Amino acid sequence: MNAVLLAADGVNVAQNIGFGIIAAGMIFAALCVVSTKNVVHAALWLVVVLGGVAAQYVLAAAEFVAVSQVMVYIGAVMVLFLFGIMLTRAKIGEESGLNNKGWAIGIPVAVVLFGLLAWAVLDTYGDDTIAEPQLTGANNESTVDIADRVLSPYLAPFFGMTFVLLAAAIGAIVLARKD
Amino acid sequence: MLAAEEVQHALDLSSGWFLENLWLVALIPAVAFALIMMFGKKMPNGGSEFGLASMAASLVIATGAGIQWMARVNSGDAEEGGEHAIGLLQTFGRSLPRASEGGEVEPFIEPVVTSWVWWQNSGLEFGIGSFADGLSVLLLWLVAFISLLVQIFSIDYVRDDRRYTQFFGALTLFSAGMLVMVMAENMVQLILGWEIMGLCSFMLIGHWWEDAANSKAALKAFFTVRVGDIGLLVGTAVIYFASSDWIAENSPGANGFDIAAIQAWALSGDSSASGAAILVGATALFIACIGKSGQFPLHTWLPDAMAGPTPVSSLLHSSTMVVAGVFLVARIYPVFWEAFNIANGGLSFIAIIGAITIVIAALLAFVQDDIKKVLAYSTVSQLGYMMLGLGTGAWLPAVFHVFTHAFFKCCLFLCAGSISHSGSHHSFDMKKDMGGLRKKMPVTFAAWCVSTLALTGVFPFAGFWSKDEIIDNVGNNGYTVLMWVGLFGAALTAMYMTRSTYLTFFGEPRGAAAGHHFEDHVGDHDLTVEEHEPELAMAGGPMVDVHDEPTPRSLSAAANVDTVDHGHDDGGHDDHHGEDHGPHESGKLILVPVVILAFLATFSGFTNATPLGESWEYVKKYVEPRPVAVAIESIPHSGPGEGVSYFVPGIAEADEGDEGGDHGHSEGCGLTTPPEGSACFFPAVTHATPTLAKIALSLVVVAIGYAIAISFCLAFYKRRDKRLVGLTERSRVARAGHKFLVNKYYLDALYENVIVRAVAHPIANAAYWVNQKVLDATVDAVGEGGKRTGQWVYENIDQKVVDGAVNGSGTVASETGHGLQRTQSGKINQYGGLLFGAAAVAAIVLVIVNVG
Amino acid sequence: MLAANFLLLAAVLFCIGVFGVIARRNAVMVLMSIELVLNSVNLNLVAFALMNDDVDGQVFALFVIAIAAAEVGVGLAMVLLIYRNRRSISLDELSELKG
Known part of the structure; x- marks a missing residue:
């Protein structure tokens, strides 16, 4: 999906490639979060997603939000999660029955939702390009x-x-x- | 970063290291506070060494700054006085000096301002730094000096207190806060220092918070002052917005928080500085001063604040913190000058409040049995004098009174502390536990007498030079009624001080002073300790420093709990004077500060002995800013930490007249608009010329006061004159007056019962009423109506018409319900799935409808 | 760069989060999925800030981060309480609302 868009663009290749790589990693990690059988692993995959989000913020020239993201999410929220896992005595290891009986219903819902969102986004912003984000470090x-x-x-x-x-x-x- | 560059001023005014690094005066105690809190418990003297060292260092720097400031003033005078004055004017862009009476020229001495950007927001920079001029240097020195003496006094006085370290920490932090406020170069910094002081005051009043009365007094002080502090915030904001335009136009480097800029703005004659805005701002700021300086009607907290340890009372609640309000008025005096039209003899809010405060506080001092409360009301009364002076244009005498009052009032409090420490066994009750102490405590007695004479304004002690100056100037500026109020207050002062002196030092020893209390006390001593043991373990647990030798400390802590039971007791039972029961003279650490202060109470008045001639007026020469219009040309803000000058004095239009010392002038700063492109920083206040007749008048008034009081005391307390004893029982008028005073004019009752109740109760009642009557009634009515309707429907329609149909549909609904029941699983995930699924489906439908 | 890149990525994350909320049984996992959803929204906000050349979006993203932190705190406290009362944080055992 993203590869296609990347090819169509070509304004700033390096940036687009960076975006693509991070995005791919994030999507993979997010899928792991919702599919792994190990609660602790899920939390660790979530760290990857959140770090990826922070990286995307940097790409979008939102350094301050990125730093806040790292500090609040990776620094504080994740610690909370890990404590939550420990205090509720979740098994550190694989666990069966992390999913509901009716978990499969999530797949169609998610797919329909994604189709809808993707259609809306592409319909509205399909051809728009955004100005080069100014990655100013010092000033x-x-x-x-x-x-x-x-x-x-x-x-x-x-x-x-x-x-x-x-x-x-x-x-x-x-x-x-x-x- | 720290070393400020030598600032080249327009005029070659001498400056110096101390003046430019004045901020160290406040920084050192602040650092010391941190050290005390972190390492104090581990130090051999519990952290007091940090506090003492920091105050000594601050005092050294403040002294150096004072000397350099005097050199600066002298250099300015010499420069301007010379024959090359005009040449210099053009060279350095100086103001045209004004000619004073003697034909000398008195140039404006530019303050040494050092500033850093503290924080900035949308191009608005808030500075923090120091503002060195005569007023701030004088008060910095005063605060550092008094703080040092009080800390020395405290070493012995609160020895073995269980919160010894915290006590010194709070005392040092207080000094830091006061110094920050005094050297404030802008209003934000001033507020910072002001609030630090408020916090420390709260902590120190409630130092022995185990006793409910103390923590209540602390809360009362905090809340009452807080009421006023709202005025400070509002006033600062109003002044800021009112002055912004003028300042932005005339001095782009500054903003409406900078004190120099506010001063210049207020006297600029600009339309923004003469309308309602400045009046509102000044009134709001003065409300803050009312709260902080214990003026009527918010004075009620100050006497209650005496619940704190005596060193606290003497430092915070008599000589330094409570003059913060006076200082604020003096600091931005042009604002009040313009707002209340002091120049033209307007009957200002400040003067009226000051005058009322003088009298009501002095009257209250008569009915107090607690020696510290007498002194507290006396403080309130003296603060009234300062405000009266400021409100009537007597700036210099008021500031000078701050200076002298600090010495003798601090001395009086320390004497009271010395008495309770060694003479009356930690009691402050003059009627129960004192009397006849003059032989037992000769040094304390002498110091007390000297300070009393100074307070009452007897020649040649300090109070004479300052208080009479205020009264004289008040009269001179045309406020004859207020002058008589001041004289009446002086007579009252002499009377109540005589009463308390007599009760404390003369007559028969009573109670603890006779040694009685002590034996009783020893008897119940063990009992109380035992009683309080479990409580101690809980309340005092973290405070008591439990290391290897727990016994002495926890024992003394236990003794402290016992002192707490005595209400006004001061802490630190000294087991070292266990052998000699009964009153005796205090130790050296207590007496040395007392004697130093008594010495200053005697002689400090000569620093501005106006009646002796102009050559004695040192305070006037070095402290009072010169009311000179100086041309201003703004310069860009200098780099961080460097001296900044928002206004570079340039050459002013040469039209200054003789706004010199004589009264009846009509021109000059604060009276006429300064020439275009120039600014004034201080109004041309007048100074009264002292005459022998006025001096004699005030001395006679004081003498009458003494005479009445001494004869009354002898008649009432010694001979128990039948006509006087029991007068309050016999005469209705006397009883009513006494009761009125004992109840402190019912102000506390007014605040607590009327205002608080009036605010709190009606709202609660109204809410309850609305709840009960309106809401409930509506609900009931609706319910009733619904019930009736339902009944009618049930009887007429339901039963007869619908029933048949319903029975059929009911079956259907029941079936459907059972079918749908399975979706009501109570499972969150399922609900989530349904929610998102339904949202997606609905969105698709919308899209299809819209696109199609 | 195409504007849609960020938005599509956010959409993917959002849907994965929604799936997690629906599918997971463990309450902590559900909270993690909610974090995914919130982050996708933040990504959108930052992307809009970039597109409109206006930092308002970033300000809102910061607000959302703060709210999310509060939400996790309270959420985990509730989970802890539930665990203490029932010795389980399995959401399908929490069905008092069953009709």
Whole structure:
């Protein structure tokens, strides 16, 4: 799928090749996440997917989001997952019955959904090319822009976010503590 | 990065290392705080050595800065006074100096500003740094000095306290916060320091939080000040937005937070600086000062704050932190000057609040039995004087009063601490546990007397020079009524101080002062320890430093719990004075600071002895900014850490008149608009010319106060005069007045019962009422209506008409339901599958419909 | 680069995530699948930011990351609670809602 698109493009080969390789790896890893029989392996494959997403962010000139992705997901969320797995005493190893009885119904649903999304995307953006992302390392304008946006027009959502995080932290403590 | 470049100023003003590295004064205590918290417990003296060393270092730097500032002023004067003045003006782009009375020229001495960019947002830069001018250098030195003495005092005073390390940590952090605020070069930094102080005040008042009264007092102080602090934020924001345009136009490097820029803006005569905005901003800022400086009606927290250890009371709640509000007004005085129209004798909010505070606090001091509360109300009253001075244009006397008041009030508090530590066995109750201590504690008694004389303004002690200056200038600026209020307050001061002096040091020893309390106390000592043992293990667990020799420390900690039971007790029972029961003189570490302060309380007034002639007015010369219009040309912001100058003084239009020292002037900074392209940084305040008659008047007033009070004390406390004893029982007026005072004008009751209740209860009640009456009634009505309708439908339609049909369809529905029941599996995955599947199908349908 | 690249990749991830949500029985695995879905949305947001040359999309992506962190925290706490009460985190045993 992507190979076809790559061939049709050819604006920046290196970038497209990079995208393709990472994308292929991500899709493979994502499939492993939902198909492996080992819970810990699933978590580790998820790391690959999330790292790939971070790499795609870098390609899309969103360095700050990429760094946040690495720190929040790979740094924090994955640790949470691993602790969750350990604390729920999942078997470290293969486990039968990780899937539902009716798991097969997921396949048609996913395929139909993908067909629909792909059709919508190609119908709308099929021929659009995007401007060369400026991979500026030193003069990182986008980070400054993000800071300005977050602290000026999106200040209220930002504050809202802080309350959500606080509530989530307290909620998680209340739920998980033993008393 | 740290070494600031020698800044080349327009005028060859001398500068120096200390002035340019003034930020070290605040940084050193901040670092010391971190060291105390991290390593304090491991140090042989529990971390106090860090605090003392840092305060000593700060004091050295502040002293150096003071000397260099004086040299700078002198160099400016010499430069301008010379015959080559005009030549220099053009060369260095200086202002035209104004001619003072003596024909000398007094140039504007540019402050030494050093600044770093702290953070920036959308091109708006917030600096942090130091702003060295006379006012800040004076107060930096004062804070460092008093802090050092109080820390020395505390070594002995809180020895063996279980939170000894935390105590010194908070004390040092407080000093850092105060120093940050005093040297603030912009409002954001000022707020930072202000809030650090508020936090430390909370921590230190509640130092013995095991006692509910203490933690309540801490909370009260915190919340009351917080009410005012909202004013600080609002005021800063208002001033920022009001001044932004003018500042952006005239000084692109600066913004509406920079203090120099705000000063220049306020006096610019620009339309933005004379409308409602500046009035709102100044009022909001002054509300913050009311909270912090304990002015009426938010003064109620300050006396309660005396629940903290005595060193805290003497440092925070008398000499330094509470003058933060006064400092704020003095720092951006042009704003208040313009907003309240002080120049033209406007009856300002500040002056009125100050005057009210003087009298009501002084009256309250009469009914206190707790020696520290007397001093607390006295502090409130003296802060009222400072505010009165600022509100009436007597800037210099007010600042000078801050300076002298710090010495004698701190000394009085330390004396009170010394008494409770060694004389009255940790009690502060003058009526129960003191009396006749003058022979037992001669040094403390002498220091107390000197400070009392200074406080009441007796010649030649410090308070005389500052307080009388305020009163004199208030009258001179045309506020005759307020001047009499000030004089009345001075008489009251003399009276309540006489009362407390008499109760403490004269008469028969009572209670602990006679040694009684002590024996009783020993009796129940063990009991209390036992009682509190389990509680200790829990509450004091992490605080008590449990290492190899647990006994002495935990024992003294236990003793502390016991002190807590006495309410106003101070901590650290000294087991070392276990043998000699009864009052005795305190140790050296306590007496040395007391004596130093008493010395300064005697002589510090001579630093600005106006009545002795102009050559004695050192504070005026070095501290008061010169009200000179200086031409401004903006320069770009310099690099980080370098000296910055938002306004380079250039040559001003030569139209300055004689806005010199005489009153009745009508021109000058703050009175007329400065010439185009120039700015003023300080208004032309007037200075009263002292006359013998005025001095005599105030001394006579004080003498009358003393005479009345001494004769009353002798009659009431010594001879138990029948006409006076029991007066409050016999006379209704006296009883009502006494009750009114004892209840502190019912302000606490007003706040707690009326305001809090008025706010909290009606909302709750209204919500409940709405809930009960409106919502429930609606629901009930709807339910009732539904029930009736249903009944009717049931009886008429359902039963008769539909029943037959329903029975048939019911069967069908039941069948369908059973069929669909299988989808209601309760399994999340299945629901998810259905959800996404249904979404996909619906989307496909939509696509087909739209595309087709 | 074609605009559709990022969007198609996101669509693939999204559908894989949806499959995971439907197919998995272990609650932790379901949460992981939800992470896949959220990440695909983020990828879309960043791609739109790139296409419109506007950082608003990145800002929203950051918000989503923060929300996702909160969601995982609460979600895993709930899983832990369920495990403690039932000694199992198998979702098909949680069927109190069965009609």
